[in-house]
Amino acid sequence: MKLRQKPEDFIVNEILEYKLVDYGNYSLYRLKKLGIENLAAISYISKNFKIPLNDIGYCGLKDRHAITTQYITIPNEYGRISLDEENLTLEYVGTIEKPLKIGELFGNSFEIVARNIDKNDFLKFAENIDTLKDGIPNYFDEQRFGSVFNGKFIIKEIINENYESAVKILLTNYTKSEKKSLKDLKRFIAKNWGNWDACIKYIEKKQITSKMFKNMIKSLKYENDFKKSFYYVDNRLKELFISAYQSYIWNECLKEILKEKLQKDDRKYIDYSCGTFLFYKNLEKDVFEDIAKIEFPTIAIDKEYEEFENRIINSVLKKERIKIADFKKITFGKLKYSKRPIISIPKNVEIGNFKSDELNIKKYKLNLKFTLNKGSYATMVVKKIFETF
Known part of the structure; x- marks a missing residue:
């Protein structure tokens, strides 16, 4: 299976709940980009229109290797601006009262074309698509670990x-x-x-x-x-470096939880650049109901954790040969505390039919559409469908 053979094979649209007002202090813009890293696009707008970076608000980072649409806010004092370039457009939407902040989005919708599929695998993939109702492990995926080389954080x-x-x-x-x-x-x-x-x-x-x-x-x-x-x-x-290691530790904690909940026959390991993801092939109803309720915290300094959380976190840190107190050695930035569901359940799922792939001889393609809550990775859905059999 191949992804992103054409730009339009991976489309991401940010879902944002906002209320336009007549006399808001901030201008809301729709930003569409192709092949541009998120911070690079924001920096370009900052330099081009002489707007300080800190005055540009946004909800989240979007994949570089995709056609993405998201929203940003800019204080009205900079006037109304626009961009219409080949791979970057900026469209004025209206005014709102407050600037956008990281994490304020509702979620994202995805339109993905998976290519180079062998017809002998149709049944396997169809069975995996049927199990999406049981959710997928809500790992941070490769996009989070661009600063990690040879497993070194x-x-x-x-x-x-x-x-x-x-x-x-x-x-x-x-x-x-x-x-x-x-x-x-x-x-x-x-x-x-x-x-x-x-x-x-x-x-x-x-x-x-x-x-x-x-x-x-x-x-x-x-x-x-x-x-x-x-x-x-x-x-x-620096913040990305901190986030990468914090996210890796959270991934390892999720893996430890699943090891406790899953029978060995129901486990499926998939390699990635920082180690392995543990997926489940089958999920009993009582197990699903159990893990669907769990929101697990990110590691942070001076936080009170429940006994179960402490046990899982300490198990992972022991393997890493560090302690929570060691993070105090970081004299810049900070660990951001949040709780994250350990499974993600795709919504509004639409699956097309297997069709002949015009880019790969004697192979097939499949169109996928779905929405995910904020912070969840579409590539995890793809892994669940095409790699867990």
Whole structure:
């Protein structure tokens, strides 16, 4: 099975409940983008219209590799703006009283085309589609872990006081989707690690504009202190690093819960970049009713946990060889506490028929439509259908 062979194969529309007013203080805009990372789109709007980043409100991050529609707010003092570019449009909706904040969306609707399907698998996939009524484990998926390379979390390296390792991950590792100029810079830094003069000359020669890279390398040259150089990392990136490790721990906690609830024959493990997801193949009614009620907390400092929560969290942290108190070593940002349902149940599910796939010879495609509550990942639904058999 293949996803995202065409841009229109993965469409995400934000579901937002809002009330327009005649004289609101904030302008509400509909932002549509293709192939652009969420924060990059917001930064582009900020620079293009000279609006401070902190004045642009939004509810959540959207997948880069999709056609996505979401909402943002901008104070009226900046006037009415618009964009109509090939991969980025901004449309004025009206005025509202308060700015949008992270997490305020209701959910997201998805339209997905799964391709390259073998007809011998039709029955297996149809059976898995039928089990969507039992929900799916509500894991954080790969999109949350873009800062993790070779299983190493930058925040865990900092907790273990491996500051050089943390800085090296950031300055030398890259993803396929990054710009060539940035990939080349990171390759050069990796090859010349410790030769900061050479790295500075490269940055100047190639006219690299990133202030973060310039400041971090200069800090290493003049102070040779990896902990201090981390100070120059963009605050939004620091928050993403914290969120990535916090999300991984939550995933591992969910896996521990499912191990307690599921018979071994009902377990199905699927690999991902940070380890494995545990799915269920079959779910008895009483087990479903039990786990459907569970909302599990994210790990945070100085929070009171119930006995069951403490047991699960401590079990995971023991495997990680850390303690909750170790997170106090993080002197920037903070762990955001919330409770998250351990299963997600797709709603408004519409499944098309298997049709001939025009992009893959002798293969078939399948159209999927569904909505999910905020924070849940459509790719988990796809994994449930196409990988758990």
